[in-house]
Amino acid sequence: xxxxxxxxxxxxxxxxxRLPGVGPKGAQRIAxxxxxxxxVDVERLAHSITEAKALVRFCDHCFNFSDGPICRIxxxxxRDSSMLCVVExxxxxxxxEKTGEFRGRYHVLLGAxxxxxxxxxxxxxxxxxxxxxxxxxxxxxxxxxxxNTEGDVTAMYLARLLKPLGLRIxxxxxGLPVGGxxxxxxxxxxxxxxxxxxxxxx
Amino acid sequence: MNQYRDKGVxxxxxxxxxxxxxxxxxxxxxxxxxxxxxxxxKTKSKIGARLEVLSHVEVLLYKGKGLDTxxxxxxxxxxxxxxxxxxxxxxxxxxxxxVDMISEDRQPxxxxxxxxxxxxxxxxxxxxxxxLAAFYWKLLAAEGVCPQMDKCVTCNSDAPLVAFNMIQGGVxxxxxxxxxxxSQSAILLLQQVLGGQLNFALxxxxxxxxxEITHLATQSMEHHIERRLxxxxxxxxx
Numbered sequence: 001x002x003x004x005x006x007x008x009x010x011x012x013x014x015x016x017x018r019l020p021g022v023g024p025k026g027a028q029r030i031a032x033x034x035x036x037x038x039x040v041d042v043e044r045l046a047h048s049i050t051e052a053k054a055l056v057r058f059c060d061h062c063f064n065f066s067d068g069p070i071c072r073i074x075x076x077x078x079r080d081s082s083m084l085c086v087v088e089x090x091x092x093x094x095x096x097e098k099t100g101e102f103r104g105r106y107h108v109l110l111g112a113x114x115x116x117x118x119x120x121x122x123x124x125x126x127x128x129x130x131x132x133x134x135x136x137x138x139x140x141x142x143x144x145x146x147x148n149t150e151g152d153v154t155a156m157y158l159a160r161l162l163k164p165l166g167l168r169i170x171x172x173x174x175g176l177p178v179g180g181x182x183x184x185x186x187x188x189x190x191x192x193x194x195x196x197x198x199x200x201x202x
Numbered sequence: 203m204n205q206y207r208d209k210g211v212x213x214x215x216x217x218x219x220x221x222x223x224x225x226x227x228x229x230x231x232x233x234x235x236x237x238x239x240x241x242x243x244k245t246k247s248k249i250g251a252r253l254e255v256l257s258h259v260e261v262l263l264y265k266g267k268g269l270d271t272x273x274x275x276x277x278x279x280x281x282x283x284x285x286x287x288x289x290x291x292x293x294x295x296x297x298x299x300x301v302d303m304i305s306e307d308r309q310p311x312x313x314x315x316x317x318x319x320x321x322x323x324x325x326x327x328x329x330x331x332x333x334l335a336a337f338y339w340k341l342l343a344a345e346g347v348c349p350q351m352d353k354c355v356t357c358n359s360d361a362p363l364v365a366f367n368m369i370q371g372g373v374x375x376x377x378x379x380x381x382x383x384x385s386q387s388a389i390l391l392l393q394q395v396l397g398g399q400l401n402f403a404l405x406x407x408x409x410x411x412x413x414e415i416t417h418l419a420t421q422s423m424e425h426h427i428e429r430r431l432x433x434x435x436x437x438x439x440x
Binding site: 020021115116117118148149152153156157159160177184186187188189191192 | 214219220245246248249250251252254255256277280282285287288291292295296298299302432433
């Protein structure tokens with residue numbers, strides 16, 4: 001079947017359609033939008049994509065995305081080096097930073113252990129984590145992996161690995177979303193929320 | 203009716219698109235079913251937590267052309283005790299992997315479902331060193347490849363048994379020995395596991411014999427499914 005689009009346009013739509021969350025219709029809409037907009041705007045978009053791809057790399061310390069060898073969080077002297085938050089992906093760092101509750105440093109594992117897929121500790125940045133604990137004076141490690149099977153396996157594995165080092169090892173709590181309704185909570189989350197209840201100041 | 207209700211254990215999940223998951227579930231009456239669960243990766247999802255692997259659930263499924271769709275999920279048994287301990291969790295995952303490998307899509311096999319539920323319950327209640335091995339042996343027996351444990355598998359004599367041959371599928375006497383050596387206590391323990399004294403065998407403390415049987419169980423299971431078990435490889439060999 002011959003395509004209704006001219007070849008360059010078909011190539012653009014195919015490329016856009018490979019992006020996450022963009023289907024064939026969405027790709028078509030974006031392509032039409034781009035072709036209609038100013039060439040300056042399109043140039044700017046193309047430039048920002050190539051520049052981001054060329055400049056952004058992993059931080060040598062924490063494996064977060066960074067524009068230099070050391071990311072801004074690792075480079076910031078005001079942050080508390082004694083607390084280290086271990087997360088699965090860079091986007092988790094962003095999520096935690098947005099809360100404004102955490103002033104320590106991060107370590108990105110770049111994935112989670114998945115026994116059923118054969119993804120083990122050696123595929124993650126766990127050796128690098130151990131090396132950091134020795135040199136940076138970390139007192140508490142917060143395991144902020146996702147509350148699903150893979151995240152739980154990873155957290156428990158790390159806890160077992162790190163416990164003998166005499167550090168304080170904590171796991172992020174699971175509970176009810178703010179603004180939610182108790183009656184609509186699923187029993188696993190509610191169970192964990194009850195388990196992790198805390199004393200009220202009077 | 204295109205809708206059906208069944209009980210099952212979630213064996214695996216795959217991410218699908220932005221917020222959906224494909225779940226593979228071992229059901230009681232419909233065998234291994236693949237179904238799409240919509241929106242379960244969003245925090246708002248009510249059923250997301252119930253569709254994690256190892257969950258024992260009652261589901262309402264809607265039959266589709268290829269994949270079914272999950273409509274409702276109710277938890278029968280929480281997998282929380284398994285999720286609280288690394289050893290139990292990995293053993294549970296190893297059970298799931300073997301069941302996933304052995305069972306065919308949409309081939310009703312209620313006995314496999316019942317064994318899996320039983321084994322996961324046993325795992326949740328008591329951390330017996332033999333739960334995983336016993337499950338593998340029983341699963342192999344149910345598949346029709348139960349090893350011969352009472353007489354030498356090669357010459358059928360009653361001579362003292364000293365070894366285990368995986369390819370021939372049974373124990374061997376000193377004369378015929380071609381397989382790996384096996385201690386007397388391990389042979390006795392495996393006879394109990396397969397011969398109706400399962401609960402007695404499960405109550406045993408960890409000994410070299412239980413480790414021997416566990417190792418053999420994994421090897422026999424891998425021999426049967428003709429591939430390596432990834433979840434076992436990660437923790438036992440590595």
